[in-house]
Amino acid sequence: MSRVLVTGGASGLGAALVKQFVAQGHQVLRSDIGTTYDGDDGPYLRLDVRNPADWDAAVAWCDEHWGGLDILVNNAGIATGGRIDVETLDEWDRVIDINLMGVVRGCRAFTPVFKKQHSGYIVNTASAAGLMHPPMMSSYNTVKAGVVALSETLSHELQPFGITTSVICPSFFQTNLADSFQGADTAMSSSGKRMIESSPRTADDIATVVLAGIAKRRFLIIPDRPARLGYLAKRWARPLYNRQMQKVAAKAHSRAEKAQHANG
Template sequence: MQTKRIVITGGASGLGYALAQMAAQKGWQVAILDRDTERGEAVLPSLQRLQPATLFFPCDVTRISDLENVARVLEQRWQGVDVLVNNAGVAQVGKLTDTSISDWQWIIDINLLGVVRGCKAFIPLMQQQGGGHIVNVASMAGLLDVPNMTSYNATKAAVVSLSETLENELAADNIKVTAVCPSFFKTNLGKGMRSSIEGMDVKLEKLMSQSKLNATDIAKAIMRALERQQSYTLPHRHGRFAWYMKRFLPRAWYRRVLHKQVKKHDES
């Protein structure tokens, strides 16, 4: 894969940082964006040892002005951006009846509108240069319907739909779009998670620690998706299996299997 210019939101930790490391190792020009300025400044030297030109920008994806400012600076420094990875996200767990409207607004503002803002800030630059690739990090939660995760599922499903729609809208501009849908893996998703279910932080940590894939594995899947220009990447085997069941089994059968699995996790 040829040298590219990549921008990653939520790039100071977790999947974003793993992807930044991988891109820097390949000699790509890398810019990580994160609202955690202290963390961003702390990890920047490790990335610059791999690629001296790596940049860090303090950026809050709930502010379109932050993203537009980064786009302007990179247009001047890099003369364009080849890959945008909308990775920043948060988690909220609970039944719809137990989730406040303010929590809904919070997660929508970051998980969905954060992706929208990233796209609005960088698509004009990609159109101007004649092409590019957008990677939107969704989740298997956006394809499945696990109970007690109403708001999270809804925002990730919206990111999948947004990605599919953009793929159609931007085809004439030679801009590719990929939706990434991992299952649980070890990351910092639990940090700042909002939950109305007691003990959910412990359960989430257990689910993530049991995953056979880590952030580096998901980053590798994203790099393959970029190279192959895939519309989707579902890195977890069990996640793909669950999605196939939802697509091809009668709804009642699928729901019985789903609830059996949820009960198994609740009892473990």
Template sequence: MGQALAHRYARAGDKVACVDLDAARANLTRAALPGEGHLALSANVGSDDAMEQVHERIASEWGGVDVLVNNAGIATGGAMVDTTMAEWRNVLEINLLGVVRGCRLFLPGMIAAGRGQVINTASFAGLAGAPSIMSYGVAKAAVVALSEQLRAEVADKGVTVSVLCPAFFRTNLLESWQGDPKLKSFADRMMASSPDTLEGVADRVFAAVERGEFLVLPTRHEPMRWRLKRWFPNLYFKQLLKLVRARGAGH
């Protein structure tokens, strides 16, 4: 989705800095963007030093950014009893602290300029309370909480905050999978059967962020599921357990 958003902002006339763990992939993305002046940078968002170097490079080239998209993440899956501490540390280092690093480094420039947008990619997994995605769901829920608190902190400083909570649609997220292979297969099937496309999700995200929306649910079924959970939490929980049991029967 990061690549799709890069294209969406470039089509709007913005200069985009493409940051990827893989330098070749970052360069391919940059080369395919419309317009000029884009940057390709290689960094591990789980590294303090690497992210500081990204910030220094962008500061030297552009002085700062108007829009920060904290999108990098890895996928994990498994019940609490099947997780390892190494899995927890890894997913929190990347999916949560990667967002923290981006915000800490780029927010001061936005606040000084009196304008900016922070876009943090969480997941509907961070809202759903679903089982068997323990470390992933907890990390994404933390990104939602971080975004809520940050939104209040910068509300009077000219900076807006949005948090993205999509469900399944086809991306390359499963390339980073760590955990139960049966759950990976289930996630792959859910991606394949999703009514949402990558480009459609990116367009909905871009439009929602431009409108100033905070909680962005860019996949088709999630707005209703979120309302069901908020308004009828016990009914939502019963429906969730039904889905879980049906999935178990399918295995």
């Protein structure tokens, strides 16, 4: 039975991961940005991944109640989207601070714990957007690619200390992540929301495959077929991949122009 901390654990994929970890008999500390959580399936800790003091408190909690930690799941994140000349620099700063630096802070906080134990497992939630880079998603693609790069770096750097690292790269699935869209490029935000809400996959579907990947200690966990096919196409059929991305860009530009004309 492992001791597990999940960030962003109050909803979406985080909540699904918590539920399945608990069902498998693990001890789980659910954390999120809210001050309270109404669930009764284990302890809850407020943790804003932007705040180093909250990370220090999480380390202290795990030490006091469990004497350490076995699995850290850096899952908290937000959705963004926008054309490079429309999305603002403030939006870039926000998504970098949460989606990338939030993961960095978590890894920095618990690596000393894992090194002292000579054991531990870091699981970082990235996205298929960290492996493939669709148009109109510059900020999101960039931070998720950064999470993949960080994870690969740590998989090598920390292996001598008995520390395993994995990175999760799903494509769109049904989640409340769409609620976090906020920004200047409303046309792209609307498109992103539609893709999330129309997906046939649920957070539970993704979590089931993720936990199987964790059990096998896979570095790269791609938990759904569209993400796997896209990743393989980029690697082995690059001209086909490029044509598809160009089609996506053309359709997105057309929708954005129509929305702009309709609004004004």
